Amino acid sequence: MIAVSATAIGIPFNIPLAKLTDWLPSGLPWIIIVVLVGAVTTFVATLGYDKVEKFSTIAAPWMILVFLAAAIAVLPELGVKNWGDFFQVAQDKIWTGKPLDGQSKFTFWHILFFAWFCNMAMHIGMADLSILRYAKKWTAGFASAGGMYVGHYIAWLASGILYALFLQQSNENLEFAPGPVAYSAAGITGALCVIIAGWTTANPTIYRAGLALQAIMPKAKTWKITLIVGSITTLAACFPALVMQLLDFVALYGLILMPMGAIIFIDYWLFPRIGLQSNLAAVKNLTFNVAALITWLGSLLACYLIAKTTGLEIFFLGLPGWFLAALIYISSSYAYQKKWSK
Amino acid sequence: MKILLKLVSIAGLILTILPSIGVFYEVISQEENKYFMLIGTLIWFGPKIIFKAK
Numbered sequence: 001m002i003a004v005s006a007t008a009i010g011i012p013f014n015i016p017l018a019k020l021t022d023w024l025p026s027g028l029p030w031i032i033i034v035v036l037v038g039a040v041t042t043f044v045a046t047l048g049y050d051k052v053e054k055f056s057t058i059a060a061p062w063m064i065l066v067f068l069a070a071a072i073a074v075l076p077e078l079g080v081k082n083w084g085d086f087f088q089v090a091q092d093k094i095w096t097g098k099p100l101d102g103q104s105k106f107t108f109w110h111i112l113f114f115a116w117f118c119n120m121a122m123h124i125g126m127a128d129l130s131i132l133r134y135a136k137k138w139t140a141g142f143a144s145a146g147g148m149y150v151g152h153y154i155a156w157l158a159s160g161i162l163y164a165l166f167l168q169q170s171n172e173n174l175e176f177a178p179g180p181v182a183y184s185a186a187g188i189t190g191a192l193c194v195i196i197a198g199w200t201t202a203n204p205t206i207y208r209a210g211l212a213l214q215a216i217m218p219k220a221k222t223w224k225i226t227l228i229v230g231s232i233t234t235l236a237a238c239f240p241a242l243v244m245q246l247l248d249f250v251a252l253y254g255l256i257l258m259p260m261g262a263i264i265f266i267d268y269w270l271f272p273r274i275g276l277q278s279n280l281a282a283v284k285n286l287t288f289n290v291a292a293l294i295t296w297l298g299s300l301l302a303c304y305l306i307a308k309t310t311g312l313e314i315f316f317l318g319l320p321g322w323f324l325a326a327l328i329y330i331s332s333s334y335a336y337q338k339k340w341s342k
Numbered sequence: 343m344k345i346l347l348k349l350v351s352i353a354g355l356i357l358t359i360l361p362s363i364g365v366f367y368e369v370i371s372q373e374e375n376k377y378f379m380l381i382g383t384l385i386w387f388g389p390k391i392i393f394k395a396k
Binding site: 058059061062065066068069070072073074075076080186187188189190192 | 355358359361362363365366368372375376377379380382383386387390391
């Protein structure tokens, strides 16, 4: 999201943007802008979560409306003159079902699965807990679902419309240009929306990654860890290879973390009900839980085999993988915990 | 005062979305819409930030 914000900040400077197929930064101006955005984002994250949370609360309803307004305003340019035209134009010009060269074709199921599972690491993998553990009420968890619905359905619908117009006007230009696209549809407000959307997404992600790392190094100061995480993220954002392959990248790291989410869920909610010990490592003062390792490696291996034999794309694997991880954790814990009950 | 600030900020939010419908029905131009959206944005954030700061 640092790179997304940078595309909007770069508008006045007319910097060359990376293309969908690029691997390396498009030039020094791009690197400078990404580093500046990354530095500001990381600096704010090191100050803590309070300020970001307050600003995000103000910005959220406005951002949704800017997305919607930008999409509605460009519909006539795509040929939608009344609401009755919408579905025909959507089929012919927006979601045509024809992928760009080198990109895989997305069906309804791709969108549905990707909308719910692209942030699998945060929600199903429970990385969200690094922030949600401070929640005052259990209902705070609904924020994840609300965010996904608004961000991954409504905003994606709007960006689909905006990008269709961009492709039409730019003769299938492969440039990665969320900032210029939003600017052309909604002016300065659109560019501001892209900057704020990128910033308010990147900021808590850096902050919670810092908190999660601190669990491994409890003596290290939060701001130092956040600074390190922010620097790594900024460096990664300079390279289009990572940003352009975001779909595959988030699906992969989500899949890697997914078994941990299943382990936490089963350990906390199910184990007390089936006579198994929750938090075994903490209770028995262990540094290593073999059942968790078996679950992690076993479920990832199972997902790999499913993908290999059925040809399923990576972001379809999270759902069956979660249930497999749950089954492996229950069965391996039964065997592993016998040793401790003797 | 609080109620007034709330009403003003809600008006800002309405000004962000409503003109786009005007563009769709060809009542206003795309350029005018962009100005209205910017004014709506300033009206939404201004009172909210002042309100939060207090």
